[in-house]
Amino acid sequence: MSKINIQFKAIMMLFLSIIGLTIILGVIVYVSINNYMYDDFFNTLKIRANTVAKISVDGANRDSTFVSGYSVIHKDVSEKLKNENDYVFKIEGSNTYQHKIFSDSLRIPISFFNTLAKTGDAEYIKDKILYKGVLYKYNGRSYYVIASAENYFENKLIRYLQRTLLFSIAIATLFALVASVYVSKNIFKPIDRITNKVKQISSENLHLRLDEERYNNELNKLIGTFNDMLNRIETSFETQNNFISNASHELRTPLTGIIGTADVCLSKIRSTEEYVETLSIILDEAGKLDRKTKALLFLAQTGFDGKVQKFEKVRIDQLLWDCIATIEKLDQKNKVHFDTSLLPENSKKLKVVGNEQLLHLAFTNIIGNGCKYSDNQVVHVSIGASNDKVFIVIRDTGIGIPKDELKYIYDPFFRASNTQKYEGYGIGLPLTRNIIRMHSGKITVRATENMGTTVQIDLPIAHTQ
Amino acid sequence: MAHKVLLPTDFSIDSLKVLKSYLQQSPPDSSFDIVLAHGQTLSDSISDLLFFSKYRLLKELNIEHFEDAVKILQNKYDSKLKNIHIDIFTGHNQSAFQNYLNGNKIEEIVVSENRSFKPCNKKSFDLTKYALKTKAAVKITKINCEQEGSSLSADAADISSLFNNQMALSQ
Missing domain, CATH: 3.30.565.10 (Histidine kinase-like ATPase, C-terminal domain)
Structure with missing residues (x-):
């Protein structure tokens, strides 16, 4: 039960980390590309605004070739923008009053013009239309040149990007699932094998040992430790088995001596010397028996009872x-x-x-x-x-x-x-x-x-x- | 200042008896810095030379028993032995040995008089012959170790043979 839990945990951890990484990657790519696109589009608009300024502000004071040159750039060379509108405002008199009129005419907030006046550069987004304003100076006069257009990248590229990213996340999910299941199965397979092998080992076949795994150092350590433990168990088992069979035999030898001597002695009335001799033989044999029992007892204690001793x-x-x-x-x-x-x-x-x-x-x-x-x-x-x-x-x-x-x-x-x-x-x-x-x-x-x-x-x- | 002593060794416990006898004979308040040097020719392969490491070479020689025995001696003569370390000499002529002595500032070489060198692998060689021929201002001490019970402990890794030597002296 607990093993399944560990395996499940391993699968989940691997899976979630792969998915997490993919999603983080996707979000970063999406956000940064989105930002970049807006920046890029505003830059395009700025170039547009400057071209428009050259045409309409400078052009009013220059010859027609100059204007037609810029017009060609504007109309033919530059790429077409969707819903493009360009505005040129001449600044005369009070700022606040004029800004109000401008903002009303374009339906964009007055703060746009305030920033434009202050920094010479302003950006604004309404619905899907992007506005870029530039402060243009010519012959000591100031103009607000504003270029606006719909960000078609938004509609096309970003959609495409979203689709690609979602698709790749889906593939990554699938891959992560397969990989994590495969890896965790592989990791836990040797453990399964060990478990099965250990299950086979019982008191009847203590000589069995676990085989070393290939390419698996950590598990080999575990296997080595386990085999060492089996060695110890096996010896103590053997000691116990031999102990019982041999102990009975060993204990019987002096007992036979005692019984035999006593038997012979009791068969008829003996002299005092003979009784003394018999008793001393019996004492001797009993002494041996005592020593053997003590030794056996010690052996038994050391063999099986490590906990009792004080270290x-x-x-x-x-x-x-x-x-x-x-x-x-x-x-x-x-x-x-x-x-x-x-x-x-x-x-x-x-x-x-x-x-x-x-x-x-x-x-x-x-x-x-x-x-x-x-x-x-x-x-x-x-x-x-x-x-x-x-x-x-x-x-x-x-x-x-x-x-x-x-x-x-x-x-x-x-x-x-x-x-x-x-x-x-x-x-x-x-x-x-x-x-x-x-x-x-x-x-x-x-x-x-x-x-x-x-x-x-x-x-x-x-x-x- | 510790007296710097070089001892040629073949990484057998037996060879440490020389050190043991030497330390036993030394005056009680002396202090030593011992270098246990073993001769080993290097491989000619360029990649082997490139990745040469004394530490790894010593590890490959599998001298755990020897190191244990060195530790026993170090613990015994804790106050006399300021430092003891195992080193490998990789030169192959008399002048290389000379440089080795100079570089390590060796003041004395202790060699065994009656013990034969048992190479621990194909590449090991005996430093004693260089030691005896050296012209440097180095004191050379010859120690006679009794070879008692040599048939009993043919095994070079048998630590108990380190103790046997003492018994020979005490009997």
Whole structure:
């Protein structure tokens, strides 16, 4: 519904602006040509008046060749004007009285003559007749010479102009309608396509992605953003699916241990030592179960529940110190070296918007993995910051990851083939990745088998307002 | 006044280790103006030359990782580094290099002793050989960078290798 509105709006806007422009153009052309025609006609009349003055005023005192020359110009050479009338008034005595007589005789207002007397030039339009007056002086005497004629341009050319303009506006309207409909259809067609494609995507076929449009940068940005979103949704969906199937399996293993041990123990009366042994096994297994449940819970939370967590500004170096302390507390044998050689001088560059607990969990996981898989060799944690990112590099010299298994490391419950002798559930790395993603960061794992693993985490710096 | 230093680079993170070691060895109250220069022969096409832009050329080289790593170093040595910028040297003989040094008022050139140049495209060339041959009154410092874990980080765009160098020193 709203889409149709936008399309309609676009059509209307385009249409109205084209029509508006054409009409403005038409009006300007009409008005200016109309004005020009009157000016032009008045000029013609002025020439007429001057010729008439030469003939009748000068001619009275000159020879006949002079007069006949001007008469030829007047009669034969100049174009014929419709309803032409020329008047010559000789001025004698009082102006006001004479003006009254003149204006009465011609039936034009007295102000015409007043302006004529004042400026030597006057124009007047009555009905369709145009009057042009000129003040003519000869031998110290003044004459009013007035030429009048009907403006035939008005009747012919202006009508023609009106017709042409109206016709062109009509054509422009038609054209504008077609063009605006076509353009807006074209603009909205890819959006239609996107909408249809998005409609097809549901939880069953989350792997589908939108195709990039050709020659359409803005829409490609939208498509890219949408595909990114689909990527995230897909991973969290996958995590959830695997989570359910694997979690039940993982939880059953210690439970089977507990049940089996208890069952065997209860089959006959045992000695106190045997009961103690059984109970300690059960406790051990229950402890494992507890840890697994906790880890799974965290994974679940980070995977699906971004809103619950509180985000605040966290100083990454302090957080890393905390993580290292935790790691060293967990096992005395763990050795971590915190390399601050590239620590930025400005501590603002180390602040990240995030959830402290989750980030703590993520880093502890990575560092802990480093300790675990390198048999307690030194793990190096380095930190550095560019202007918009904090880089954390965690490097160990442990067993590494086989090259062809690198792509599976983020799958929940996946464990690389060389990790058999180490205890683990395969939850840590996916969990960490989820956490880093929640913070719009990036995690890169580089590893060589039996040489070590380098984990690089980039987190965006909190922008100070 | 900041000490102006030129460092030949091939836009790999590895090459920045030279700068890192150099800055580590420098006295605490020194201040530097660093030029990271890369040699690049220009195309012979007249239209390419007409529309030549260093900014675009740098963009085409796709050195975002390198720039990030430079920023890391700049943030670390914020008080020492008055300025650091990436530049491209487009000359092709010793005297052009000489002019470049004069024009930029370079006081010192820092080169790596044991690191081999890895061209980042067909047109890049190593400035070190010009630097070593120069007759100008420029101090030449040779830095020996430990090549630890070079097999681990063959990738020129791997920022984490910048950190590795330090580990080699600390161990």
